[in-house]
Amino acid sequence: MRAILERKPAKGFTNITKPGCLVQFKLGEGGSIMQIQQIGIVGSGHLGTILSQKFQGSGIPAIYVEANEPSPAKMSVLQDCQFIIEVVPEQLSEKIKVLKHIEEIVPSEMPIAITISSLSLAEIASSIRNPERVVGLHFFTQANRDKLVEVIRSLQCSDTPYLQVYELMKKIGQVPVRTKDVPGFLINRLFVPYMNHAIQSYEDELTTKEDLDTAIELGLGYPMGPLKLADVIGLDDYLFTANTLFQELYDTKYAPPSLVNRMVDAGYQGKKTQKGFYEYSSLEEVKE
CATH class of the missing domain: 1.10.1040.50 (N-(1-d-carboxylethyl)-l-norvaline Dehydrogenase; domain 2)
Structure with missing residues (x-):
């Protein structure tokens, strides 16, 4: 799928869809309405590109921020987002470093989803002041074709961000399954x-x-x-x-x-x- 690049504000981040749109969806049957004007994707590599395209195809505005050299200036564009997904490689120190940078920029209640396959979600989440808003996502080898995604809940995670992540995955065409933060997940x-x-x-x-x-x-x-x-x-x-x-x-x-x-x-x-x-x-x- 060809990405539509509307503008490049500066080196290291790219708008994938036009800002200013408002996407709304319900958090489960009888649940509250979640409103999103823009998603922030922070990371590098193939998965970040795939997720950007999935959000684009679902009509959800997204901005992609490269995390190879995180800095306050680069991360500042995340302030206008309502949701963050981190997609850096599976290295504990790198994930914690990027998560801390995100924490300094975005509001304390903003949900943060981190992609993970074998690391402890609880350990990563505990590195920031509000670990209850951190949710894990485990995509599979061919994420562009595989619809399954594990939505992982740590001991610290609260109900609202977990449900928000779960429903957002459905919104972009994934099939989410719930699992606990245990070795290997499900x-x-x-x-x-x-x-x-x-x-x-x-x-x-x-x-x-x-x-x-x-x-x-x-x-x-x-x-x-x-x-x-x-x-x-x-x-x-x-x-x-x-x-x-x-x-x-x-x-x-x-x-x-x-x-x-x-x-x-x-x-x-x-x-x-x-x-x-x-x-x-x-x-x-x-x-x-």
Whole structure:
């Protein structure tokens, strides 16, 4: 989807839709009305661009602020927003640094959603003075196509910002599911053991990689086999998630197979390096 850039106020931030519009939606059945004139997206990378496009397509004005070098001047444009979404990479120190910058600019009651996949939401939220307004969002590998998003609630989070984030995700066409701030949230708690078992079956030479993926796709009806999916996710990212869950839960079903460690050490990270369980001649084609 082509982004429509109305103006560039200064280096580091871009208006994605025309300001001045007013979007209203109800917070659940019989709930209050939330009004938004502009969304602030703070971060970098592919996910920030995708979310900007999703808001644009839903008629919700948005401004995108690069967070590679956060500063008061750059962040000041967020003062005119009614809602903030942070999309910086999954590094605790970076997320806390950006969140603190946001806190200094926006009103204390403004909801802040942070994208997260394995870090503790409570730990990040507790770094600011009003942690009750911080809500977690976990998008998936192909966020431009995958509609599912986990909406994560920490112990500190209050009802209103949580419901606001949940309803806003529906407004942009996502399918939100509620989950608690626990290691792995909901999906990864179920997903990592499945992937570990599948990869271990391949490492134990139960079958070929092609037959393993075919068995899962045709036998279980999954849209993509586990080894193909691991390549799409990125073996390094998968290894990080699995190790995080294992360290948090002390349960061996979350411990990644040794093959994944060896492949990552060798630089085989999947599609992004053109070699993982499969070899890739381009970003789309698998060498059989």
